[in-house]
Amino acid sequence: MTPFAFTESPSPAELVCRAALPLDTPAILELTRRIWNGHDYIPFVWRDWLADAEGFLAVAEYGSRIAGMGKLTRLAEDEWWLEGLRVHPDFEGRGFATHIHRYLMERWRALGKGAIRLATASKRIAVHRICDKLGFQKVAEFAAFEKPTKLNGNADAFRLIQADELETAFAFATESHLLPLCFSLIDLGWQWANPRLAYLKRYVTAAQAYGWRGNAALVCADEDDEDGIKSWMLRWVACEPQDLAEVLIDFAHFAAQNGCQKAAWIAPLQSPILQALEKAGYQAAWDFSLYVFEYSD
Numbered sequence: 001m002t003p004f005a006f007t008e009s010p011s012p013a014e015l016v017c018r019a020a021l022p023l024d025t026p027a028i029l030e031l032t033r034r035i036w037n038g039h040d041y042i043p044f045v046w047r048d049w050l051a052d053a054e055g056f057l058a059v060a061e062y063g064s065r066i067a068g069m070g071k072l073t074r075l076a077e078d079e080w081w082l083e084g085l086r087v088h089p090d091f092e093g094r095g096f097a098t099h100i101h102r103y104l105m106e107r108w109r110a111l112g113k114g115a116i117r118l119a120t121a122s123k124r125i126a127v128h129r130i131c132d133k134l135g136f137q138k139v140a141e142f143a144a145f146e147k148p149t150k151l152n153g154n155a156d157a158f159r160l161i162q163a164d165e166l167e168t169a170f171a172f173a174t175e176s177h178l179l180p181l182c183f184s185l186i187d188l189g190w191q192w193a194n195p196r197l198a199y200l201k202r203y204v205t206a207a208q209a210y211g212w213r214g215n216a217a218l219v220c221a222d223e224d225d226e227d228g229i230k231s232w233m234l235r236w237v238a239c240e241p242q243d244l245a246e247v248l249i250d251f252a253h254f255a256a257q258n259g260c261q262k263a264a265w266i267a268p269l270q271s272p273i274l275q276a277l278e279k280a281g282y283q284a285a286w287d288f289s290l291y292v293f294e295y296s297d
């Protein structure tokens with residue numbers, strides 16, 4: 001079944017992109033086992049991705065083998081995310097990822113509109129080159145910062161935002177002077193997007209949106225568990241930039257209260273934010289950064 005077969009051949013020829021099927025699962029598990037020393041997250045999301053009726057999950061076949069994959073995810077009608085671009089190590093360096101990315105963009109033009117983004121590591125030169133070739137612009141740069149938590153501070157600074165506060169909280173967040181410093185993007189959980197009421201609603205509904213010292217800041221956070229170490233992840237923060245260091249200090253106490261060993265933020269790399277992180281005692285957790293690329297029609 002090749003309903004969306006892409007006709008232009010890469011070098012070498014005969015790479016056929018098509019919609020992924022459940023029967024591709026064993027080949028995808030085999031492919032991803034060889035990626036990032038077996039730490040690829042695709043096996044954990046593959047079944048959900050297959051079931052995602054709003055997005056589009058693609059595989060690339062080379063002869064009888066699955067040589068790669070990639071996914072379009074719909075965040076909103078006019079806001080999309082491209083993720084899971086993978087090429088089997090046996091086939092790297094032959095233009096396959098470029099071909100899969102082109103195919104996904106063709107599918108996106110048929111399915112979506114507005115802006116489509118992706119995140120990739122600063123060291124992932126192959127993806128930078130593909131983005132460059134396909135007209136994507138680098139719009140943001142982030143890196144992870146973290147702080148071990150202690151249970152001795154002001155964790156009571158935070159209160160849950162209630163559903164009837166949603167619109168006021170959203171207006172506050174969009175007017176926040178911190179937003180331009182965050183490249184006008186918020187983290188939906190490894191997917192960055194422009195702030196929208198619907199996204200904040202998700203955090204409020206999940207009881208993950210908080211007011212800080214009354215209404216002086218809005219903070220959305222959730223828990224991340226990596227190898228048994230729990231981190232309280234800051235996903236969205238809106239406040240006056242001069243309050244950020246204090247918000248971050250309280251956030252680390254709040255993390256402790258929530259049973260997390262670390263407070264963490266994949267933070268925008270902008271000087272005022274880096275200064276606040278340093279003042280609040282957060283340390284860089286990565287030796288690379290994350291670039292967000294965007295294409296808009």
Ligand SMILES: CC(C)(COP(=O)(O)OP(=O)(O)OC[C@H]1O[C@@H](n2cnc3c(N)ncnc32)[C@H](O)[C@@H]1OP(=O)(O)O)[C@@H](O)C(=O)NCCC(=O)NCCS
Nearest residue numbers: 085086087092093094095096097098119120125126127129
């Ligand atoms: C990153 C990845 C998708 C690239 O796949 P690929 O099929 O080898 O990429 P392509 O052959 O299409 O190469 C794309 C471009 O990058 C260049 N390139 C490839 N590897 C490179 C490297 N290690 N350093 C510099 N340039 C590189 C290619 O020459 C090509 O540029 P060009 O068209 O100007 O010649 C693949 O290596 C992979 O799956 N890696 C592990 C998972 C991963 O990191 N995915 C990306 C997450 S965002």
